[in-house]
Amino acid sequence: MSNTPILLDGKALSKEIEESLKKRVTNIIRQTGVVPVLATVLVGNDPSSEVYVKMKGNACERVGMKSLRIHLPEETTTGQLLAEIDKLNDDDSVCGILLQHPVPGHINERECFDRIAVHKDVDGVTCTGFGRIAMGEPAFGSATPEGIMKLIRHYDLPVAGKHAVVVGRSPILGKPVAMMLLNENATVTICHSKTQKLPELVKGADIVVGAVGKPEFIKADWIRDNAIVIDAGYHAGGIGDVEISKVKDRAMAYTPVPGGVGPMTIATLIMQTVESAEILLNSKALYPLEVDNETKEVEEVSALL
């Protein structure tokens, strides 16, 4: 007989994280006299993105930070968005920058993500941040994957030596979560739209990560008993990428939708913004005259992460 499945409660853990961040933000303000700022950049009028950006701004304010909310019109060009990011990179009051994905199709999103200064990349979207994470070096991780790893660590779930199957290979979800699981000594398979015999591959998984962005694409009967099921999907009607209601009773552990991975995405972004503020505070204390030297600053940030 299998044990009672563990519900990986992202809503509860994100609240705990927020509580602990309030004290850290108070300390930063006490030491610097400055309230840390997360800049959120939204381009266009996608209703879901508007909701997510609002949730991020509100979370910032709940922990005592400020959010600088920048909303640019749909017709913004790549050049205009790059110029906006440059301004935020140069603004000493801003310690984190979030560019909401997706941006309108005519914009070169990769170029814009990579324009974010690595020490302000609290959402973990730059190639540099990804590369450092993949190599097991300190950096801010991509928010959703890092949130998933926080949940896994919090519930002390077994990862080393386990077979993790990640369904999806997006730059901010599938690829980074695969690297993070690998860094924790899982054996990782990344599946995608051209993968053959997907059900068979998923059936071999101890850990399944749904990161494909299609409602209930991963069927319950692909998932073996006692697996850890992480559902990073969020679709209308409160459903994810996995047929979770049909599999949860025989899982070792699972994330609900809503209330699992989603709140951890936001909590991770906010936590990394607080870490960025603390690093900037420390690097200024250590190198008061040299914080405008980009190379040195990045080295110091890496050392302190």
Ligand SMILES: Nc1nc2c(c(=O)[nH]1)N[C@@H](CN(C=O)c1ccc(C(=O)N[C@@H](CCC(=O)O)C(=O)O)cc1)CN2
């Ligand atoms: N730059 C980024 N863009 C996007 C990211 C990201 O991490 N960085 N992730 C997604 C969307 N997203 C945040 O941006 C996000 C999606 C869902 C949730 C969430 O908490 N969902 C709730 C349910 C929704 C609700 O209550 O309305 C849940 O799962 O409990 C948070 C963040 C794409 N873009």
